[in-house]
Amino acid sequence: MTARQETSPSRQPFELPEFYLPHPARLNPHLEQARAHTRAWAGELGMLEGSGVWGAADLEAHDYALLCAYTHPECDARMLWLVTDWYVWVFFFDDWFLERFKRSGDRGAGREALERLAPFMPADPRATVPEPTNPVEAGLADLWRRTVPGHSADWIGRFTLSTRNLLYESLWELDNISIGRVSNPVEYVEQRRKVGGAPWSAGLVEHAVGVEVPPSVSGERALRVLRDCFADSVHFRNDLFSYERETGREGELSNGVLVLERFFGCTTQEAADQLNNMLTSRLQQFESTFFTELPLLFAEKGLGPDGVLAVLTYARGLQDWQSGGHEWHMRSSRYMNSRPGRTGAGLTSAGLPGGAGLPGWLRGPTGLGTTGANIKALLGLTGGARRVRRYTRTPRPVGPSVIPAFYMPLRNALNRHLEGARERLITWNREMGFFDEGMWWEEKARDFDFALCSAGIDPEASPEALDISAGWLSWGTYADDAYPLAFGSTRTLAAGRAQTARLRACMPLDLSAPPPPANAMERGLADLWRRTAAPMGPRGRELFREAMDQVLDSWHWELENQAANRVPDPVDYLEMRRVTFGSPMTIALGRMAHMDVVPREVYASSAMQSLEAAAFDYSALMNDVFSYQKEAEYEGELHNCLIVVENFFDCDHPTALRIVNDLMTSRMKQFEHVVENELPVMYEDFGLDAAARAALDRNAEELKRWMAAIYVWHVGTRRYREEDLKRHHAHRPAAVAAAAVPDPAGPPAPPAPPSGGRLLPAAPHRAGWA
Numbered sequence: 001m002t003a004r005q006e007t008s009p010s011r012q013p014f015e016l017p018e019f020y021l022p023h024p025a026r027l028n029p030h031l032e033q034a035r036a037h038t039r040a041w042a043g044e045l046g047m048l049e050g051s052g053v054w055g056a057a058d059l060e061a062h063d064y065a066l067l068c069a070y071t072h073p074e075c076d077a078r079m080l081w082l083v084t085d086w087y088v089w090v091f092f093f094d095d096w097f098l099e100r101f102k103r104s105g106d107r108g109a110g111r112e113a114l115e116r117l118a119p120f121m122p123a124d125p126r127a128t129v130p131e132p133t134n135p136v137e138a139g140l141a142d143l144w145r146r147t148v149p150g151h152s153a154d155w156i157g158r159f160t161l162s163t164r165n166l167l168y169e170s171l172w173e174l175d176n177i178s179i180g181r182v183s184n185p186v187e188y189v190e191q192r193r194k195v196g197g198a199p200w201s202a203g204l205v206e207h208a209v210g211v212e213v214p215p216s217v218s219g220e221r222a223l224r225v226l227r228d229c230f231a232d233s234v235h236f237r238n239d240l241f242s243y244e245r246e247t248g249r250e251g252e253l254s255n256g257v258l259v260l261e262r263f264f265g266c267t268t269q270e271a272a273d274q275l276n277n278m279l280t281s282r283l284q285q286f287e288s289t290f291f292t293e294l295p296l297l298f299a300e301k302g303l304g305p306d307g308v309l310a311v312l313t314y315a316r317g318l319q320d321w322q323s324g325g326h327e328w329h330m331r332s333s334r335y336m337n338s339r340p341g342r343t344g345a346g347l348t349s350a351g352l353p354g355g356a357g358l359p360g361w362l363r364g365p366t367g368l369g370t371t372g373a374n375i376k377a378l379l380g381l382t383g384g385a386r387r388v389r390r391y392t393r394t395p396r397p398v399g400p401s402v403i404p405a406f407y408m409p410l411r412n413a414l415n416r417h418l419e420g421a422r423e424r425l426i427t428w429n430r431e432m433g434f435f436d437e438g439m440w441w442e443e444k445a446r447d448f449d450f451a452l453c454s455a456g457i458d459p460e461a462s463p464e465a466l467d468i469s470a471g472w473l474s475w476g477t478y479a480d481d482a483y484p485l486a487f488g489s490t491r492t493l494a495a496g497r498a499q500t501a502r503l504r505a506c507m508p509l510d511l512s513a514p515p516p517p518a519n520a521m522e523r524g525l526a527d528l529w530r531r532t533a534a535p536m537g538p539r540g541r542e543l544f545r546e547a548m549d550q551v552l553d554s555w556h557w558e559l560e561n562q563a564a565n566r567v568p569d570p571v572d573y574l575e576m577r578r579v580t581f582g583s584p585m586t587i588a589l590g591r592m593a594h595m596d597v598v599p600r601e602v603y604a605s606s607a608m609q610s611l612e613a614a615a616f617d618y619s620a621l622m623n624d625v626f627s628y629q630k631e632a633e634y635e636g637e638l639h640n641c642l643i644v645v646e647n648f649f650d651c652d653h654p655t656a657l658r659i660v661n662d663l664m665t666s667r668m669k670q671f672e673h674v675v676e677n678e679l680p681v682m683y684e685d686f687g688l689d690a691a692a693r694a695a696l697d698r699n700a701e702e703l704k705r706w707m708a709a710i711y712v713w714h715v716g717t718r719r720y721r722e723e724d725l726k727r728h729h730a731h732r733p734a735a736v737a738a739a740a741v742p743d744p745a746g747p748p749a750p751p752a753p754p755s756g757g758r759l760l761p762a763a764p765h766r767a768g769w770a
Contacts, residue, residue: 015269015272016272016337017272017276018276019326020279020284023320023322023323026073026323026324027073028068028069028070028075030077030080031065031069034068034077034080034084037081038059038065042088045135045138047088047135051092051135053099059088061332062091062333062334063328064091065080066332067324068080068083069084070328072208072317072320072324073320075208075209079208082143082147085142086143089139089143092136096134097113100113103251111685113136116133117136120132120140120141121144121160122144123157125144125145125148159203159207163200165200169606182253182259182262183254183259183670184259184666184667185663185666186617186667187613187670189232190610193228199227199231201230201231201234202231202318205318206314206317209313209314209316209317212310213311214307216301217307217311220297220301221293222289222296225286225293228571228575229282229285230321232279232571233279234325236275236282237279237325237326238329240279241336243257243272245336257272260274263662277648278570281569281571281648282571284390284569286318286319294315389567389650390566390567390569390647391564391565391566393565395633395636396633398628398653400722401629401720402628402654402657403625403626404625404657407668409668409672410708410711411708412708414452415455415456415458417455418466421451421466422446424463425451425467425471425474426445429442430442432520434474434478434524437482439485447718447719448474448717448719449713449717450470450477451466451470454466454470455709456709456710457705457709458705468528468532471527471528471531475525475528483555483559484558484559486499487559488559488562488563489562489636496555496556496559499521500552500555500556502515503521503525504552506529507525507526509541509542509545514526540595543592546584547585547587547588548584551580551582551584554576554580557580565638567644567648569648570641570645570648573644574617574641577617577639577641578616580639581616590699590702594695594696597689597691598688598696599686605685606678607674607679608682611671611675614671615667615671617664617667618664621663621664621667622664622710624641625642625661625664626720627640627720628640628643630720631643634729641660642656645659679700683696
């Protein structure tokens, strides 16, 4: 393979957009040593002449040592050698897999080659590994031996998983190439995190900066968001620079520009600009999480000075990687990086992308590593204006929710015990005190008709099981109405966390007596927990409690956004919406039914995660369409995909509705694609027996019923129609109605308790909760 030549500007499929670059890149002083070392290392392991993949000229032109010197500016020489060798190996693997398996479409041989790599990543670095048979195996064996010793089991486990994902998700790319399929935007972002390698890079950052993120926080939302934002930003940037090479020369379909181009039916330039907007949004989400979520996490976990320093050092390492990665992309011959008016390695004569036309004092410094000082990008549409728009949304009349013709190919029957369940649910609501706190009353609860949804989810359920299901839906929606009203609009976040702690106490794993309930939410949760968890075994109870904890935690993300009047970015919104919609509970209950026949690792497969995510996204987005007027006009809500899309794309409501409906259609078709194409392959990959396959087939059918039932409920409920919204809000006590919409000028005074009860302090969100 010969060295790739830089493409002339006239032949480029689009002009590179203006990038948001908040931090200047720095260059490690040991660059030349790393170049010399990695040339020798790659040659010794057989990656160059004779490999059929690279020659010495390719390695020289790609200049991975420059990448690592930019992305790891502070490490010493020997660490830079190691990091550079890792990246040479990763890029060599990518091109090697392309030449050997992607071009031929030989999935079986590709999977066999990947399976041979697992023994070269032992948890114990002293363990004996097989004799390498090719440069990929030889490189991994050497690098693992040089990296893993001295690390904790937690870090080794995380790094092993991310390395395995990096390797195995190449099969996902191969499968898409084989059937000529371009993924949809949501699926693409999720899969790209694995196959793109940035989560793996994040683990290597810990090694290079000499810290480990403490296990007590490594799995928390704030750290996940930092990793995910880092991963998405790295991948989106790479997609912009590599579009011409991947789509034109390699037949690659896993590129974000191409995904957006196909999904929106727009020009390549428009798709590139939109992907750059997503890149900017993810970088700003990283900043928001760093400054607003990390301090709270440190306080909640009681993290000591060493732990805090480790997390902050790690975050700085991720920041350095972002800045340095951009500088390298501007210079490597592997990528499209020319722009009209640029000179040298992709820079304007002013040393800045788009620097022409600015006064000299605004252009900032010039030269190597200074593209992050682009004042135009920081203050213009790529940075400042977009950030301002996220924080200035105000409630306004929007009119009745417009319901388009959804793509809904699913049908199901209703449980014959529906009528009795409706009456028993009203009785239960009354007994739990839902009608005593001023927010709900009997007529309103009957209008909502949650038993209708439960009757479709499980047409064969007994009356007792149907009552429990309807109770969860009712309780979750009651809390969904109460939480933002009691804590978000009043900005009393500490009170919300105190209420959440009380709710957790209502779910004892040993089924002991919970504390006396202080409000309807606690009373309802304690009752539902006892009736739901009692028949479960210990492991099932733990799974269900973990799911409930995820949902409880997600409410505080919504409250914090509400308090800051911050509209979330699309990626963060969709991922959190699955949790606020109650999907962890649905997943836990579904998996409990198959625990005895389905291996746990199956649920971590791309096929299963994609199946579940597609189902939950479709239903949650449907809820957002139906509830748009209720949330945007009557409640001042920010957590609605139509609002998120309007804000992010700066578009009108009809355009946002078309985008969301298109996304719903793609999610349903993604579900169908997984059932038809990916599940059978996954069954073979894991060698599942007939019982496990039958259980997973039943799980897919249950998800179909779940989606169909939620659709039927949305059509039938009287929760979202304009005439019902007017009636419900006119009936509510004035104090409750006044608290529903935040005053943009500042936080309102806490509402007075309505007559007949107190304004309750909290509760759960959506499990089909809306």
